[in-house]
Amino acid sequence: MSEELIGLVATRFKVLSEPIRLQMLQQLETGRLGVTELANAVSSTQPNVSKHLRIMQDAGIVSRKQEGNTVYYSIADPSIFALCDLVCNSLKSNLAKQNAVFG
Amino acid sequence: MSEELIGLVATRFKVLSEPIRLQMLQQLETGRLGVTELANAVSSTQPNVSKHLRIMQDAGIVSRKQEGNTVYYSIADPSIFALCDLVCNSLKSNLAKQNAVFG
DNA sequence: TAAGCGTATAACTACTTAGTTATTATAGTC
DNA sequence: GACTATAATAACTAAGTAGTTATACGCTTA
Numbered sequence: 001m002s003e004e005l006i007g008l009v010a011t012r013f014k015v016l017s018e019p020i021r022l023q024m025l026q027q028l029e030t031g032r033l034g035v036t037e038l039a040n041a042v043s044s045t046q047p048n049v050s051k052h053l054r055i056m057q058d059a060g061i062v063s064r065k066q067e068g069n070t071v072y073y074s075i076a077d078p079s080i081f082a083l084c085d086l087v088c089n090s091l092k093s094n095l096a097k098q099n100a101v102f103g
Numbered sequence: 104m105s106e107e108l109i110g111l112v113a114t115r116f117k118v119l120s121e122p123i124r125l126q127m128l129q130q131l132e133t134g135r136l137g138v139t140e141l142a143n144a145v146s147s148t149q150p151n152v153s154k155h156l157r158i159m160q161d162a163g164i165v166s167r168k169q170e171g172n173t174v175y176y177s178i179a180d181p182s183i184f185a186l187c188d189l190v191c192n193s194l195k196s197n198l199a200k201q202n203a204v205f206g
Numbered sequence: 207t208a209a210g211c212g213t214a215t216a217a218c219t220a221c222t223t224a225g226t227t228a229t230t231a232t233a234g235t236c
Numbered sequence: 237g238a239c240t241a242t243a244a245t246a247a248c249t250a251a252g253t254a255g256t257t258a259t260a261c262g263c264t265t266a
Contacts, residue, residue: 009190010122017117022109035243048225060197069233069242079193087112090182094163151255172212172263
């Protein structure tokens with residue numbers, strides 16, 4: 001794995017390292033949402049969510065489509081959910097091992 | 104996925120979001136290494152590498168074993184490599200799509 | 207115990223960035 | 237055209253952190 005590729009991978013991980021962004025992605029998993037709608041769903045403000053959406057769009061994780069007055073965002077790269085699942089399973093597995101020690 | 108679990112997943116991603124840490128993990132994939140050894144391998148300083156190792160150990164990604172004077176670190180959670188592979192494939196796939204557009 | 211080696215920590219600087227508030231831009235509506 | 241709604245940007249603050257330098261800690265050996 002080249003140094004350059006490592007940088008790209010690190011950047012992808014960085015985008016996914018913010019809880020609010022994972023929440024947003026989770027919301028978008030069920031279908032596209034407008035910015036304000038999404039802001040309400042994750043209990044944040046419109047400008048903040050807008051900024052995070054920009055970051056995820058630049059990373060190719062999310063895609064943008066304007067319809068009239070509102071802008072709909074949706075998942076552009078569904079592989080992120082496989083990533084999350086992998087991490088979840090790893091965390092669960094580690095927890096199970098720890099419990100076994102105290103078993 | 105609960106808010107708490109999302110936080111844990113985000114934390115895991117955050118640990119993996121530093122290029123030097125990915126480099127270190129890549130080095131450790133071939134076998135355990137001492138701190139100074141690892142610092143040389145990734146062209147960094149001993150204190151810096153030591154700090155990153157601490158972070159990865161706290162995250163359960165790396166494990167520590169002291170033998171005499173030197174401390175050997177090794178991979179504690181090999182699932183991180185599957186994560187990196189997934190990201191790599193996703194990046195490659197996206198790049199292929201972009202090329203197709205200009206094809 | 208003294209010296210040398212490998213590792214960890216402390217203190218610091220510089221940089222990045224999440225969130226807020228205010229404002230601007232754009233599209234639809236009366 | 238004036239008004240409203242939705243989204244994006246600008247400017248700012250606060251917090252976190254990577255890297256450096258200096259120092260302390262622990263183990264080994266003479």
